[in-house]
Amino acid sequence: MDLRIFTEPQQGADYRTLLRVARAAEELGYDGFFRSDHYLKMGDVSGLPGPTDAWITLAGLARETTRIRLGTLMTAATFRLPGVLAIQVAQVDQMSGGRIELGLGAGWYEAEHAAYGIPFPAARFGRLEEQLAIVTGLWRTAPGETFDFDGRYYQLKGSPALPKPAQERLPVVVGGMGPKRTPELAARFADEFNLPFVSVADSAVQIARVREVAEAHARAADSLIYSNALVACVGRNDAEVRRRAAAIGRDVAELKENGLAGTPAEVVDKIGRYAGAGSSRIYLQILDLHDLDHLELIADQVMPQLS
Numbered sequence: 341m342d343l344r345i346f347t348e349p350q351q352g353a354d355y356r357t358l359l360r361v362a363r364a365a366e367e368l369g370y371d372g373f374f375r376s377d378h379y380l381k382m383g384d385v386s387g388l389p390g391p392t393d394a395w396i397t398l399a400g401l402a403r404e405t406t407r408i409r410l411g412t413l414m415t416a417a418t419f420r421l422p423g424v425l426a427i428q429v430a431q432v433d434q435m436s437g438g439r440i441e442l443g444l445g446a447g448w449y450e451a452e453h454a455a456y457g458i459p460f461p462a463a464r465f466g467r468l469e470e471q472l473a474i475v476t477g478l479w480r481t482a483p484g485e486t487f488d489f490d491g492r493y494y495q496l497k498g499s500p501a502l503p504k505p506a507q508e509r510l511p512v513v514v515g516g517m518g519p520k521r522t523p524e525l526a527a528r529f530a531d532e533f534n535l536p537f538v539s540v541a542d543s544a545v546q547i548a549r550v551r552e553v554a555e556a557h558a559r560a561a562d563s564l565i566y567s568n569a570l571v572a573c574v575g576r577n578d579a580e581v582r583r584r585a586a587a588i589g590r591d592v593a594e595l596k597e598n599g600l601a602g603t604p605a606e607v608v609d610k611i612g613r614y615a616g617a618g619s620s621r622i623y624l625q626i627l628d629l630h631d632l633d634h635l636e637l638i639a640d641q642v643m644p645q646l647s
Contacts, residue, residue, distance in 0.1 A: 341611060341615055341619075341620060341621065341622060341646040341647075342371040342372070342567075342620065342621040342622070343370055343371060343621075343622055343624060343638070343642075343643055343646065344370060344371050344372035344373070344374055344409070344621065344622070344623045344624065345361065345362075345365040345370050345372070345373050345374070345623075345624055345626055345635065346374045346375070346376075346413055346569055346623035346624060346625045346626065347361060347373070347374070347375045347376070347625075347626060347629060348375075348376045348378070348382075348625065348627060349375055349376065349378075349391070349392050349397070349629075350376060350378040350379065350380060350381050350382065350387065350391050350452075351381055351382065351383075351385050351387065351627065352381070352385055352386060352387050352388050352389070353392070353629050354389050354392065355392055355397060355400060357629050357630070358375065358392070358397055358401070358629070359400070359401060359404055360629075360632070361373070361626070361629050361632070361635070362401050362404075362405055362408065362410075363404070363405065364632050364635050364636075365408060365635060366405050366406070366407055366408040368635055368636060368639035369639055369643065370408065370635075370639065370643075371408070371409060371621075372408055372409035372410065372411065372441070372623075373401065373405070373408050373409070373410055374410070374411050374412060374413050374441075374443070374623060375394055375397060375398070375412060375413075376394070376412070376413060376414075377394040377412045377414060377415040377416055377419065378391065378416075378449060378452055379391045379393075379452045379455065379456050379458075380449065380451055380452035380455050380456075382449075383589075384589070394412050394415060395412075395415075395428050395429070395432060398410050398411070398412070398432050398436075398440065399431075399432045399435055401436075402432050402433075402435040402436035402437075402439070402440070403435055403436075405436075405439075407439075408439065409439050409440075409441060410432075410436060410439055410440055410441070411440055411441035411442060411443055411511075411513070412441075412442065412443045412444075413443045413513065413515070413534060413536070413569060413623060414443040414444055414445030414513070414515065414534075415442065415443060415444050415445070416445060416446070416447030416448075416449075417444060417445065417446055417447055417464065417467050417468045417471045418446075418447035418453065418458060418459065418460060418461070418464060418467070419447065419458060421494070422470065422471040422474035422475050422494055423474065423478065423494075423496060423499065425444075425471070425475060426474065426475045426478040426479060427503065429442050429475070429505070429510065430479065430503045430504055430505040430510070431503060433505035433506045433507060433510055434503065434505065434506045436506070437506060438505070438506035438507040440505070440507075440510060441510065441511040441512070441513060441531075441532075442475070442510060442511070442512050442513065443512075443513035443514075443515070443534065444468065444471060444472060444475070444512065444513070444514065445468065445514075445515065445516070446464040446465050446467070446468040447460070447464055447468075448464075465521060466492060466493060467493045467494075468525070469521075469525060470489075470491040470492070470493050470494050471494070472512070472514070472525060472528075472529040473489065473491070473529070474489050474491075474494060474496065475512075476512060476529055477489065477501075478499060478501045479501070479504060479505055479510060481499075481501035483504070485501070486498045486499055486500060486501065487499040487500075487501040509531070511531040511532060512529055512530050512531050512532070513530060513531070513532040513533075513534050513567075514526045514529060514530035514532075514533060514534070515533060515534030515535060515536055515569075516535075516536070517535070517538060517542065517546055519546075519549060523546075523549045523550040523552075523553040523554075524553055526550050526553070526554070526564065527550065527553040527554040527556070527557045527559055527564075528557065530564060531564065531565065532564060532565040532566070532567055532621070533547070533550050533564050533565070533566050533567070534567045534568070534569060534623070535547070535566075535567070535568045535569070535619070536568075536569045537569060537570060537571070537598065537599075537625075538568070539598075540610075540613045540614055540616075540617050541617075543568060543614060543617040543618070543619060544616075544617035544618060547566045547617060547618040547619070548618075550564065550566070551564075551618075565620060565621055566618050566619050566620060566621075567619055567620070567621035567622065567623060568614050568619045568621075568622055568623070569622075569623040569625060570598075570599045570600045570614075570622060570623070570624065570625060571590070571595060571598070571599035571600065571601075571624075571625040571627065572599065572600045572601070572607075572624040572625060572626060572634070572638065573585050573588070573590065573592075573595045573599065573600070573601040573602075574600070574601070574602065574603070574604060574607050574634065574637055574638050574642065575602075575603065575637075576603065576604075576637065576641075577603065578603075581601060581602055581603070584628065584631065584634060585601070587628045587631065588627040588628055599625075600622070600624065604637070604638075604641035604642045604645075607638075607642055608642055608645045608646065611642075611646060624638065
């Protein structure tokens with residue numbers, strides 16, 4: 341079971357804070373450092389000092405880390421034109437020496453679009469499908485050839501399909517609980533299918549759907565990685581769990597029901613249930629980015645039991 345750190349910087353984190361967490365995650369042996377792609381806070385927080393751009397952040401981290409995988413859960417298709425996104429991600433992958441992964445979703449948070457003047461179209465899923473086709477198509481076009489695309493929302497003609505990522509196949513992550521179109525996109529375009537903040541039972545149902553659709557596309561179901569994103573709140577004892585829950589404004593009982601909360605033994609047991617549902621990677625949503633002892637505790641007392 342791979343463990344990755346997943347952050348929500350729109351809630352209030354500058355680049356230096358993210359760099360500190362990413363370096364700690366790398367030193368502690370986590371597999372990856374991922375971040376959300378949002379421009380507006382959510383809930384009852386100040387959001388100060390304000391949002392950071394996901395791909396500018398990852399470009400910086402690409403040069404200031406050496407091993408850890410880096411990426412987004414999820415970049416919103418509404419934020420960037422697909423040709424531009426393909427260039428940005430390929431460049432950051434080159435800067436990292438081939439450690440980037442692209443999580444791409446339809447976009448859902450209407451308020452952030454209104455706050456920063458970003459169009460929020462009603463038909464977003466079709467745009468996501470075309471973006472996935474364009475981004476992956478550009479990267480996979482052979483050097484010296486050109487790429488054309490004539491879609492409903494985007495048209496490209498005679499693109500040189502440059503630059504290329506450092507990786508021969510840069511991993512693409514698709515996720516969600518949609519019963520039909522989401523598994524279809526995963527089967528066609530994704531290297532990883534991610535389930536955000538859902539139960540073990542719901543994970544098992546959706547993973548089974550994706551596996552079935554992949555096989556229908558003559559693709560081995562095991563060629564995809566299946567993962568979960570879950571909030572983490574781990575403590576050496578009940579008092580430490582309560583303290584960490586209070587620091588992020590959450591209830592312990594609710595966290596134990598919907599996330600990975602409790603002592604290391606409790607969390608290992610819960611992760612085991614997700615593994616039983618078919619997941620092989622967990623993104624630990626860390627909401628208090630100043631509590632690096634939290635990352636150290638998980639690395640010391642949870643990670644070794646998952647190998």
